[in-house]
Amino acid sequence: MECVVSLERLAPGQHGQLKYAAAFVDETITDIVIDGDTLRVTHNSPHGADVIESRLNRLIDRFSKGDFGFKENILFEHKVDSPYKGDIIAELVESKIIKVLEPGLFIFREPFSSLMRFLDYAFVTRIANRFDVKEESYPAVIHCETLNKTNHFTSFPEHIHFLTHLREDLDVIETFSQSIREAGGWKQEEPMSLDANMPRPKFAMNPSTCYHCYEGLQDETLEGDGVVVTAISKCHRFESKNHTDFGRLLDFSMREIIFVGKPDFVKENRLKSIEYLKELAAEWNVDSFMEIANDPFFTNDFQVKASFQRNQEMKYELRLRIPYIDKSIACSSVNFHSNTFGNAFNIKMGKRNAVTGCVGFGIERWAFAFLAQYGLDQAQWPQAFREQYAEWQQKSL
Template identity: 80%
Template sequence: MECVVSLEGLVSSQHGQLKYAASFIDETIRDIRLESGHIHIVHDSPKGNAAIEEQVRKLIDRFSQGDFGFKENILFEHKVDTPYEGDIIAELVERKIIKVLEPGLFIFREPFSSLMRFLDYSFVTKIANRFAGITEEQYPAVIHCDTLNKTNHFTSFPEHIHFLSHLREDLEIIEAFSQSIRDAGGWKQEQPLDLNANLAKPKFTMNPSTCYHCYEGLQNETLEGDGVTVTAISKCHRFESRNHTDFGRLLDFSMREIIFVGKPDYVKENRLQAIEYLKELAVEWNVDSVLEIANDPFFTNDFQVKASFQRNQEMKYELRLTIPNINKSIACSSINFHSNTFGNAFNIKMGKRNAVTGCVGFGIERWAFAFFAQYGLDEANWPAAFREQYHAWQQKSL
C-alpha cells in the first residue's frame, strides 16, 4: 500500500525532519520519499492507509506548530571544486573496502580504517591538544539507565535508544531458552520462547553520546580553578530506523569529543576557540564545507520550542561536509553549549554554583565518508596538505 499526504502548511525546511520521523510510524514501512509537495509512504501495515495518514498529520502538526522564527545563519563557508563525483559507497562496497552487514552497520577495511585512525589522531593533535591542561579519558560503550535519565535522553531522543538486557537469573528460564534454540535448529528471529517474559528489565543501554560519561564521572564533585577540559573517543549507538539507509547514518559509530566543564566564561571562550580551530582545519584540508547554526532532532511534541531555543541562542553549530554525488551535505562535527543543564543534573559544582558545559564532537566515520566522497580513493587527487600529513602519520605509525 502507498499512503500519500500533502505537506501543505509545513515549511520546506522541515520536510527532511518529517521524513526522518515518519520512519518510526510503523514497522512495516518499506519506503519513504518526498515528491511535489507530498510525502509518499509505502507500507504493509494491517492498520491501513488511514492510520498511517493520521500519524503523518500528527507529525506535520508537531513540526509546523506556531511561528518560532527559526534563525538560520551560516558562520563560515569554504567552497571547493572537488574532483570526485562518483557514488563512493558503491565503490567502497565493490572494492570490498567496506562490508555492509545491514543498513547502518559496517565492517571497515583498509584504507578506510587507516583514514579513520588518522582523522582521530589529527583531531586530537591539531585541535584537542591546543587546549591547556586537557586530559584524556576512556569510557565504556554502555551507560546506566539512571545516568541516561539524568541527561533527558529518554524524553528528548527516545527513538534512538538501544536497550541492553539478558535472560533473567533463573535456571529454568536459561535452560528452557537454550533448549528452544536447539529445538529450532539455531537462533530464529521469532523464537518459540517468549523473550519479553524472560528478559530482565534493562539496567543499561548502549551509549548514545560520548560526553555523557564525562558528566557522570564528575557527579557531585566541586571543580577547582576555571574548569576542566577532557577528550575521549567512544563507540556510540543510535537506532534510526529506515534512516540508516541515508548516507552517513550509522547504527554504530565512533565519536571523538572535546568536553568543557566549568565557569560560563571558561566554557564559552573555549567553545569559540574550538570553532576557530575547526575552521582552520577545514581550510587547511580544503574540504568543501559550511559551518551553520543547527538544532538537535528532538523527538518530542515540543520540538519547535526546543529547536527554536537552540537556534536563537546559538547553542549548537554544525560543520557540514558536502557529498557531491547526492548534492547534499552531512553534519561531521558539532559544537555545543549546554548551559547548566548537565551541571544541574549531575550536581557538578564551581564554588557554590553548578558548572556549565559544552562539547565539540567529531563523527569519525562521517568525516572519512565525506572526505572520500569529495576526493575519492586515489591519493594523487587528495589536497597536498592532507596527503602529506597522512603519509607522515603512516610513517610514524609503522
C-alpha cells in the first residue's frame, strides 16, 4: 500500500528531517520517497492507510510549527574536484573489503580497517594532543540511569538499543534453551514470550562517547579551569530504514575530545578545535564544509530545541561531500552543551556547576567519505594524506 501526503507546510530544508523521522512511523514501511512537495510511503501496515497518513501528518505538524527554517549557515568551505566519482560502497563490497551483514552493520577488512586506525591516530595526534588531554577508555554499554540524566530517553528515544537477559530462574533458562532446540535453532519470527522471561533493562548500548565522561565525573569538584578528555568507543543507534543511507551505521566508532570546566575554558577550547579541524580538512584536501546544525530531536518540542541550538550556535558539523550521490554527510561535530550535563551529574567548578562541550569524529564515516572522494588507489590520494598514512604504517610495523 502507498500513502501520499503533501509537504506544502514544510520548508524544503525540513524535508530531509521528515523523511528520516517517517521511518519510525510504522515497522512495516518498506520505502520512503520525497517527490517535490509530496511524501510517498510504501507500507504493509495492518492499521490501514488512514492511520499511517495521520501519523505522518503528526510529524509534519511537529516540524512545521513556528517560523524556524533550516537555512544553511556555512562557516567554512573547502571545495575540491575529487578524482573518484564511483559507488565506493559497491566497490568495497565487490572487492570483499567490507562485508554487509545487514544495512548499517558491516565487517571491515584491510585496507579499510587500517584506514580507520590511521584516522583515529591522526585525530588524536593532530587535534586532541594540542590540548592538555587525558586519555580514557569506556565500555560499550551504559546504565539506563545515566541515559536518563542526559535526557536521551526523551530527546532521542528512537535510537535506543536496550540490553537485557533471561531472568535468573532455572526453569526460565531451561525452558528457553529447550524451545530453541525444538525449533531447530533461533528463528527471528518464532513466537516466543521473551518479554515475560526478561527483566526490565538496566543497561543500553552506549549511543554517545561523551556520556561516560560525565558519568565518571559525577559529584566531583574540578580544579583549575577544567579538564580535557579524549576517548574512542563503539556507539550504537537504531535508525530503522535510514541505515540504508550512505554512512548511517547501526554500530560505529566515535572518537571524542571532551571539555569540562569553566565557561570560558570550554568555549575557548571549542573554538580552537574548530580551527584545528578546518586546518586538517584543508591539509588533507577533502571536499568539505562546516555549517551550523541541530540534533535530530524526536520530540514534540523539536522546533524549540532545534531553534535554540541553531540560534545559540551550539552545534557545528563538518560535512564531507559524497560525489556519486551528490550529497554530503556529517563526519565531525563540534558541540557546546552549556551547563546541561554539569547540572545533571553535579560536576562542580567551585560553587557553580561545570559547562561542557565536545568534538566528535565518526571514524567509519570519515573513511567512507574520504574513499568516496579519492577511491582505493593511493596514488590518487592527496599528497599530505598519503605521506602521513605511509609514515603511520611504518610506525605501526
